[in-house]
Amino acid sequence: MLSIVVFLPMVVAAVLLAVPRIGDRVSRWTWVVVSAIEVVLVVGLCIGYRRTPPVDGGFAYEERRSWIPTVGSSYHVGIDGFSLPLVALTTVLFAACAIYSLRETRRVRFYAALFLFLESVCLGAFVSLDLVLFFVFFDLSIVGMYFVINGWGHGQARRAALQFFLYTFIGSLALLLGFIVLYLAADPHTFDMVELTEANPLAGNGARGAVALAAIVVGLAIKTPTVPFHTWLPPAHTEAPAAGSAILAGVLLKLGTYGFVRIAMPMLPDQWRRYALVIVIVGVISVLYGALVALAQTNFKRMIAYTSVNHMGYIVLAIGAAGLVADNTEQARTLAITGAVTQMVSHGLVTGALFLLAGVLYERRRTYEIDAYGGLAGQAPVFAAVTAAAMFASLGLPGFSGFIAEFQIFTGSFASAPVYTALSVLGILITAALLLRAYQRMFLGESTNGAFPDFTRREAVSIIPLMLGSVVIGVFPRFLLDVIEPASRMLGVLVVR
């Protein structure tokens, strides 16, 4: 069942590529239909998961087949409270992008195939329970996104794509190095995540453990990205097509943060605790630096890209704080981790929506410069309202998912890292200021520069559901938190063992 969910898009992508006679129209609608089917399948997964949740530390829909037994690697997939929300997010966001891209005209067959391929790869990474398998999907996501930026981006797309590829590829290889160290430390040697988590192979091994943690953290930090590894992100986001940016920010960045909770924390608990303060500091710097640099942007898309650095910073802060043992309780730890995972989902929805909104701007006027727009609220009221909602959601206003996430992160982190948490709250202030300022300049006041048509049906159908999702999580968070919390509690226990 899980494998079908993962590989269905890839199979359809292969068919799209293999049959050259398929026209643009058919390609587009195939894409939309397949991504809709994926959403339905994942809803089915969720229902089944709620009905029979796995035991603590266990996985639902587990499948395991021998793959490379020589190195103890298998095709092992499964779902728990961390992966399910992200799997759901992935399918929703890809469906939104499919609908949004209905107007795409350039090489549609390849475009659709590429996105379907990416969807498979992202889903695969979130459900992998084997390090090699995870790495395979992780790496392929880079390849897929590279071609999206390179083939359909604008401006300096080629350069941005190359920079993106090289940078994140370095990260993935650092990750591979860490995986190899973990593999060799385990006895018997294995790449299986469940076995490695149980074995905790590098407990008490200072030097090797530090090497493994450093390699894995650098790899994931590049993907996340946190300061100082964020420099690839703004150009990649700015030059990518709207749907590509939405996927990049909404899903691919989550591979990094997901890796922290799935791999780094449970498999290297000793080292994680020892260096937790470093992680916390990196998180806080990302929060503040991302917000401050975003404040200085005149390009709307770049600004959102930098707020991603800021939002990812909260996640890093929370998982770092969860590793601080002093003054920390199990409850606070659970809260911080739950907040971090909620933030992943929330950021995916909200930033995905914001990038698609940026795409709407670009389609109308071919620029992202904030100063090129003014008074849009009068001309395009629906567009203005949705953008306002997305911006408020992004700055963490109550009633939206971001508030739930950030509230949990701050309360969960405060006890163990009060100063750092207090500092990072400043980040909210700065993002509030910059988002409101940008909104004011673009949407309020006198309209300038001619006509600006409101949402088309396609745009509305793709973007509004993302915002609705954020509101639903913001108002009724329990259904999501009930899924995440058991896994968070489990992880909290694993980290302090």
Next chain:
Amino acid sequence: MDQMTDDMMVSDLLALAPEAALALAAVLGLLLGSFLPRARQWPVRVLAAVGAVTTIAMTVTVWQRDVYTLFEGSYGIDTATNTVRITVAGSILLLLAMSQPETRGNARESEFVVLLVLGGLGAILLAGANDLLVLLTGYLLASIPLYTLTAFGKDALGTEAALKFYLMGALFGTTMLFGATLLLGVGGGTDYPLLATTTYDAPHAVLGIGAVAVLSGLLFKAGAVPVHFWVPDVAQGARPAVAAIITTVPKLGAVVAIYRLGALVLDPSGLNWRLLLAIIAALSMTLGNFAAFFQTDVRRLLGYSTISQVGYLLVGVVAADRSTLALPAVLLYLAAYALTNLGVFAVVCALPRLRTLTDYTGLIRHKPALVIALIVCLLGLIGTPPTGVFVGKLMVFTAAFDAGFGWLVVLALINAVASVFYYLRWIVPAVSGKSAVDGERPGPFSVAGAVAYCAATASILIGIFAGPILNAMQGSLAVP
């Protein structure tokens, strides 16, 4: 007593049936070729294909047999030899197919085929050699046909490349002979099992010089730094099909020969050969990659890329005998590399008029399938999962780390990143941009193109079915 040695002789000869099939195909091909009319020599090609298929079939039937040596320990038959037999024979099949546009109907078609088969046979002998003299024979057989092939096009570039290749090859052949003499002097023999026991007490200076001299010839065949400089010239100067042969086939034998020499002779002798090889591996990767950066000619670029790939392979050889993963890792990598490299060259052969990277601009509009095959193979060379080379790299790196060469692994990873750059310089124009010229008008069906599709598919399949393949490649080297 005599009766018994005769029986052993016969059984030894029978065990060499896979090699014999290729040798027979070459000899018969030569005869057949001299009787056939110049313009219709395709039966020779068929004969060679039959020979290669026979080699594969006969190797498969003996795969499960225990490891053993022949002719008083001078030739080893084990998983390593068997893998090289199958890989070389498979490569010959692919090369026969992809060289078609170039050599089909050529007046010297049968010469081309025969030389190709002989070169392949030499590579197999290199891999199986368990004695310095057999090793030298293998070296010569793997070299001389290739010198000739390099000049096959009879053009200025090819002739120059052939001359360079030949002079270098002769030099290192002699060096090897010199090294073998030294080892014979201090070890009292040329077969590996004997050398393994006698060299421990030998004077280290002489032993070291001898070992380095022998290694230098093998490194030359493998195209590793510091004896690599012929590779890009030959890759660029020779015909694309010939370049494909030279950058693929001899490596298969040479790398296994280095592995065997290192594990069986140098390790017991107490020389620090691992460090030496690790340095060579590091230099090959780094130099190959950095020199490839700004190449504009695709074949020259592939020449440098193949130097860097040998570096990664040697990373695995460094771990020989220290990690149980080393042997299957190197063998899997070799097989996957051969397929992937041939896949790229098949694309080059299918488009012989496109010489530079910019010639490939916008090609995806005209030949989407071929470009996708090219992308798969180039990404495979980078080591992107789930291709076979990725699994090979993963295993090789793991083995080297296990053997205590963490620094080398880190260096190899950095190199892998650097290599992305120049492979992308080829991929990027191919998938984007408008083609300046109208490009190659597609023929209805191109054999070289079909080879490219097969190689691309197979390189992914090796990755997906790496488990069973690796299981089959487990094993140890043959020691009498």
